[in-house]
Amino acid sequence: MSVSEPLWRHPEFRRGAHEMVGIALGIAAWGLVTGVAMVKTGLGVPLSVLMSLLVFAGSAQLATLPLIVSGAPIWVVWATAICVNLRFVIFSAGWRPYFGHLPRRQRMWQAYFTADLNYVCFMRRFPEPKPSPEQLPYFWGGAVVNWLAWQILSLLGIFLADTIPTAWGLGFAGTLALLGLTGSLLSDRATWLAAAVAGCASVAAYSLPLKLNIVTAIAAAIAIGVLLDHFKAPSAPVAVANPGDRT
Template sequence: MLAGAIPFGLIYGVLAVKAGMSPLLAIAIASIVFAGSAQFMLTQLVAAATPGALMVLSVFVINLRHALYSAALADKLQPLSLRWKALLAYLLTDEAYAAVIRRFDSNVSPGTRHWFLFGAGFGLWFVWQLACVAGVLLGGQIPAHWSLDFAGTLTFIAIVVPLLRDRATWAAMFVAGLVSLLAFALPYKLSIIAAALAGMTAGVVLDHPREAA
């Protein structure tokens, strides 16, 4: 889990510098936002000079899935103090969740299992910060004609394609894609929000009959 994060941190750092962020800001984002796909998205939005409110909204939408993890862990973390809950919530990434959720279901003693989440979360945090810093330092050395911004798009493809499992997920992808093209001329990159909402709606509508059956 930890080693797998290194190349993405490197690519993020390079993309952030190429998008025109200051090195300090690029590094700060890795700890302020601390979410891989949201960070990649931010590099694209900053490069396109998107207004701030829409960047925040886009990050909010892409990170909404973390509410699922929060809901799944809420019961198990309930005895902890608010400080512990806040710390673990900050460290709650896709990777940390995937690493601990099975352990939490097994018969690990309830008094110690939050340490598993802390270990996975903090380990990933530490490696991620180092990789992002290295990427930022590297970013200044890489010429623009390498088209490394495309690595961000490829990362998104690699995330989306394995999620296409049924009619509803395919529909969500096609509708979001079509709307992103049709609405591309809208000001302020509103096309991203429009496409995301349209895709989610298409997915939910087609998903419903199967759920009810």
């Protein structure tokens, strides 16, 4: 591919988009639920559209909606959104070896489009943490499909919220979709244990006001993750060559 050729013509762009298509079905279902929920909770169509386009974080949107509607203090709303989105700090750290050399403006633009599952797909495609020309087209292929799947169905849910009966059980369907997305991220014993601890903490703290059981669950998951990382068995020491040796 020539340097001047657009990213969308690159074979890796098509590969990234193709690998995201199947996953995007669950993302689209969750976007529809979020769009309906924003209007049903009284946020209104204009603010719901603005929130969908600017925030682009379904879990944070759904976590903060009940707080906004109940008139919770703004610091609680912000704290909840930040806690729910702390995982993106980990994603950013994981992407740094691949994209750290790019200009800051470009990295900030990419940050808006990052999501849980294009991170998973990307790391599966490029397990070795070093930059290569194929990575940026692959990233954008998955990111574009992910963003379109979310926004199209989210906006559809916003504009059709009044015609979609709550008896359809979209909230439960959305929960199932989110569980499916979460399950795809549980790749080893540590992540399963963190998820189990978070679930137990959320149930145990369910009676807390202002949905603070969500914050409690996130804090518990982070704490168990840090502990597991701390007590992880150290890797075998690397042999150091004798200074007198010669190749």
